[in-house]
Amino acid sequence: MSARHDQQFHALHSEGLLLLANCWDAGTARLAARAGSKALATSSAAVAWSHGYADGGQLPPELLLSTLRAIVRVADLPLTADIEGGYASDPAAVAALARDVIRAGVVGINIEDGADAPELLCEKIAAIRRVAAAEGVHLYINARTDPFVRPLVAPEARVAEVLRRAALYREAGASGLFAPGVREEADIAAIAAGCGLPLNVLVRPGFPSLERMRALGVRRLSAGSDIAEMANSYIAHAMGEFLRGGTIAPHGAPRLTYAQLNELMTGKRG
Numbered sequence: 001m002s003a004r005h006d007q008q009f010h011a012l013h014s015e016g017l018l019l020l021a022n023c024w025d026a027g028t029a030r031l032a033a034r035a036g037s038k039a040l041a042t043s044s045a046a047v048a049w050s051h052g053y054a055d056g057g058q059l060p061p062e063l064l065l066s067t068l069r070a071i072v073r074v075a076d077l078p079l080t081a082d083i084e085g086g087y088a089s090d091p092a093a094v095a096a097l098a099r100d101v102i103r104a105g106v107v108g109i110n111i112e113d114g115a116d117a118p119e120l121l122c123e124k125i126a127a128i129r130r131v132a133a134a135e136g137v138h139l140y141i142n143a144r145t146d147p148f149v150r151p152l153v154a155p156e157a158r159v160a161e162v163l164r165r166a167a168l169y170r171e172a173g174a175s176g177l178f179a180p181g182v183r184e185e186a187d188i189a190a191i192a193a194g195c196g197l198p199l200n201v202l203v204r205p206g207f208p209s210l211e212r213m214r215a216l217g218v219r220r221l222s223a224g225s226d227i228a229e230m231a232n233s234y235i236a237h238a239m240g241e242f243l244r245g246g247t248i249a250p251h252g253a254p255r256l257t258y259a260q261l262n263e264l265m266t267g268k269r270g
Helices: 005-012 026-034 044-050 061-074 091-103 118-135 155-172 185-194 210-216 226-245 258-266
Strands: 018-020 079-082 108-112 140-144 176-178 199-202 218-222
Touching: 005 140, 026 061, 044 061, 044 226, 044 258, 061 079, 061 091, 091 108, 091 118, 108 118, 118 140, 118 155, 140 155, 155 176, 155 185, 176 218, 185 199, 185 210, 185 218, 210 218, 226 258
Parallel strands: 018 218, 079 108, 108 140, 140 176, 176 199, 199 218
Antiparallel strands: none
16 A cells, blocks of 8 residues: 555545546556546446456456456555445455455445345444454445435435435444435435435436535545446447448447446357
8 A cells, every 4th residue: 555545545535525437447547547536446337347247246356356456556546446245245255355455455445235234234344344454454435325226215215214324334334425326416415414424426417516516515426337338338339330341430439328238248158
């Protein structure tokens, strides 16, 4: 770890709005650093797709670790890694993965509850916190909660459910809260004010300006898989155009969606 990246990464969440243009390999990490990123973050979907796997717990952890080591090799910036649900249901196994991730040079993680009971994520967070302390790293644990992207509760109950889960995760040792899918200003403001943690949201078309996001209380804005979706969409279109006519397609290619890319990566080899 260079120049206490863990401390730097925590501090970035109290210095305004941290923007993270999620990367997926050493090359895109270099691009993010060149573009002026203050820290680096992986997207689980983008990393999985880059290795030919679907998102959703399908990536072998050893490929995640090799990707993280490659990023650390090329970029001297704090790095946070999306580890989905920890690629295991056993908190001890998740903590063991977290130890390997920390030793790869990572100073932050995203870990999600998904469709599981929030109590399980609490156990995972507590186990990870113990491992991080043993490793001497002030790990930034960004707890992702999914009421806005999964049918976990009725729509009118989503804010209350996010806040309920946030209290549990904060008590377990989380450093921040990630609430993907939240869009309305009133919902964002209510979660930011009530969660007791720096709030991370996922960018979506039509979002308020950066100044407004800061005013609403957001402390971290993530690109998620969107950049990887756009990149893979262009590559797929350009390759098709080349193979059909021997020319390289210009920019402005049709975009493949997350679902289309995920389905593509799930397909059997022919």
